[in-house]
Amino acid sequence: MDEFIQRYVAAGQTSLANYLLDHFREVGMTTDQLLIYLQLRRYMDQGTSLPDADEIAAHLGWDKQRVYQLLHEMISHKLMTITTVTDSQGQKQDAYDFRLLTERLSQLAVQETHQEVKQAATNERSTVFNAIEREFGRPLSPLEMESISDWLDKDNYKPELIQLALKEAVLSQAYSLKYMDRILLSWEKKHLTTAVQVQKERERQEPRHAAKPTNQPGGSDIPDVPIFKLTDN
Structure with a gap:
């Protein structure tokens, strides 16, 4: 068992992004x-x-020709390239480069983010309706x-x-989009x-509402709606 553990540790580990697996x-x-x-x-x-294709084929139990075919497919499908790098001794050598694969994954992540934002907007719209x-x-x-969409x-x-x-509008028992539109326009003007x-504007105006006479003549084009806290149900 000790010998196995030594071999297991000596073999090392390969790091792999779960995002790629997904x-x-x-x-x-x-x-x-x-x-x-x-x-x-x-x-x-x-x-x-630049690993040897024979060794890769041996590990996978495939023939070398199949490994070469898959490597060619990955290059032609722009999942990887072969580039020239300089090693620690200053020698130039070929190397597999997977930056194209990483770029594709990053683009996919951006698309997912856009889809999530779009879906969130759709959900909010449905909630309003x-x-x-x-x-x-x-x-x-x-x-x-159509008016709500506008x-x-x-x-x-x-x-x-x-x-x-x-x-x-509900608190004022005014079940009308026109009434809601007047409210929205009044907020837009402010x-x-x-x-x-x-809510902050309502709290600022609260003392004025308290001091306003209840029998004051005249009216306003803007609905006189009740003051309430956002936490009210």
């Missing part, structure tokens, strides 16, 4: 090519920049759906701001673009 197919690498990569990575980690339908107690008409896409109102306007900014 996404090797998505960057165009086959399972056989991945096995070739693992063998190449093993030798490269041990300091051999569902919340309005739930509070109004009815399905939205195509015209109403809030999001043309006016660039944040979903949280639209939901806050919905909450104020350059309030987030729910936090709206």
